Amino acid sequence: xxxxxxxxxxxxxxxxxxxxxxxxxxxxxxxxxxxxxxxxxxxxxxxxxxxxxxxxxxxxxxxxxxxxxxxxxxxxxxxxxxxxxxxxxxxxxxxxxxxxxxxxxxxxxxxxx
Amino acid sequence: xxxxxxxxxxxxxxxxxxxxxxxxxxxxxxxxxxxxxxxxxxxxxxxxxxxxxxxxxxxxxxxxxxxxxxxxxxxxxxxxxxxxxxxxxxxxxxxxxxxxxxxxxxxxxxxxx
DNA sequence: CTTCATAGGTAGTAAGGCTACCGATGTGGG
DNA sequence: CCCACATCGGTAGCCTTACTACCTATGAAG
Numbered sequence: 001x002x003x004x005x006x007x008x009x010x011x012x013x014x015x016x017x018x019x020x021x022x023x024x025x026x027x028x029x030x031x032x033x034x035x036x037x038x039x040x041x042x043x044x045x046x047x048x049x050x051x052x053x054x055x056x057x058x059x060x061x062x063x064x065x066x067x068x069x070x071x072x073x074x075x076x077x078x079x080x081x082x083x084x085x086x087x088x089x090x091x092x093x094x095x096x097x098x099x100x101x102x103x104x105x106x107x108x109x110x111x112x113x
Numbered sequence: 114x115x116x117x118x119x120x121x122x123x124x125x126x127x128x129x130x131x132x133x134x135x136x137x138x139x140x141x142x143x144x145x146x147x148x149x150x151x152x153x154x155x156x157x158x159x160x161x162x163x164x165x166x167x168x169x170x171x172x173x174x175x176x177x178x179x180x181x182x183x184x185x186x187x188x189x190x191x192x193x194x195x196x197x198x199x200x201x202x203x204x205x206x207x208x209x210x211x212x213x214x215x216x217x218x219x220x221x222x223x224x225x226x
Numbered sequence: 227c228t229t230c231a232t233a234g235g236t237a238g239t240a241a242g243g244c245t246a247c248c249g250a251t252g253t254g255g256g
Numbered sequence: 257c258c259c260a261c262a263t264c265g266g267t268a269g270c271c272t273t274a275c276t277a278c279c280t281a282t283g284a285a286g
Contacts, residue, residue, distance in 0.1 A: 007120030007242080007273075009212050016215040026233050039211050046274055048235060053273090069282055070233055092216045096209055098152050099122050102129040103205045120242065120273085139264050159243055161266060166242095182251055183264055 006040075010050050011059075012088035013040070015081055018060060022076035025051060051075055059084045123163050124172075125201035126153070128194055131173060135189035138164060164188055172197045 006013070017023065017031045029047055032040045054060045059081035062073045077085070119126070130136065130144045142160055145153045167173045172194035175186045190198070 006208070006212075009216075010274075013212065013215050024233075025235095036211050036214060039207070043275075043277095044234075045236085045276070045278090050274085052235095068232090071281085072233070089216050092212060094152070095119070096213070098149050099119075099126065099205060100209070101149065102126050103122075103202050123243075137264075138266095156244075156246095157265075158245070158247090158267085162243085165266095181263090184250085185264070 009088070009092065010042075010046070011054060012085065012092060014047070014050055014054060015059060015077065015085040015088060018075060018077045018081070019085060022074050024072040024074045026072075028075070054081070057084075122201070122205060123155075123159065124167060125198065125205060127160070127163055127167060128172060128190065128198040128201060131188060131190045131194070132198060135187050137185040137187045139185075141188070167194070170197070 013032060014028065017028055017035070020031075023031060025044070025047055028051075029042055029044065032042055051060065051062075055062055055075070057080075058078060060075045061078050062075045065072050065074060126145060127141065130141055130148070133144075136144060138157070138160055141164075142155055142157065145155055164173065164175075168175055168188070170193075171191060173188045174191050175188045178185050178187060
């Protein structure tokens with residue numbers, strides 16, 4: 001998939017992987033890759049600036065630690081980040097259902113039965 | 114909805130409304146508005162440049178006509194536009210299912226069984 | 227010692243959509 | 257008659273976003 005098609009949803013993806021626990025940048029990339037089945041193979045030049053953006057926005061916090069002599073910056077969601085994620089989810093649903101109406105795909109309610 | 118969230122799918126939406134028949138710019142805006150239930154209220158500054166982009170790309174053709182003294186530029190899909198729409202649909206499905214995997218919404222396969 | 231995986235980062239670019247404008251005509255209200 | 261509004265088209269400049277292409281450093285493997 002053309003990763004640039006992510007347009008505006010990168011933040012949501014990052015927040016969603018961090019929802020499962022704090023991770024450092026490199027691990028986030030791996031997580032995205034594996035969870036997407038290899039479809040999302042995002043370069044560091046995409047991830048790191050995005051994380052800094054999220055940090056600036058207060059959605060994540062970072063902490064340095066040294067593991068095996070390697071510096072790691074571990075990111076974790078803030079309360080604001082959790083809220084942002086919820087918002088992103090909502091707007092994704094909206095976008096998805098709106099666009100789906102035109103492109104023939106709809107997002108049927110997950111039927112929480 | 115924040116319309117800027119459309120990012121990259123505007124073309125697909127335009128192509129899809131034109132799929133139902135040729136329309137002029139203003140009518141396209143109205144069509145998007147009504148089909149989306151009012152969610153998509155796109156300004157002319159978004160639509161017209163997009164249409165020109167599509168025309169430059171050969172996906173639509175335009176024709177001028179005068180109705181009630183008003184100039185209308187009517188756009189219609191070309192063969193290339195139909196193909197492009199199919200492609201857009203496919204990549205939308207891919208994006209939608211990939212992002213959905215992270216944001217909790219999935220686009221369940223239409224079960225072509 | 228070189229190469230690879232791990233780990234973090236920056237600079238510059240290109241695309242896309244938005245806001246804010248502008249021009250014109252026909253219709254209807256005051 | 258004149259003004260406002262809906263219809264119809266369009267452009268200019270801006271901002272955000274993600275990408276490509278780079279750079280740095282360490283530990284392990286060969």
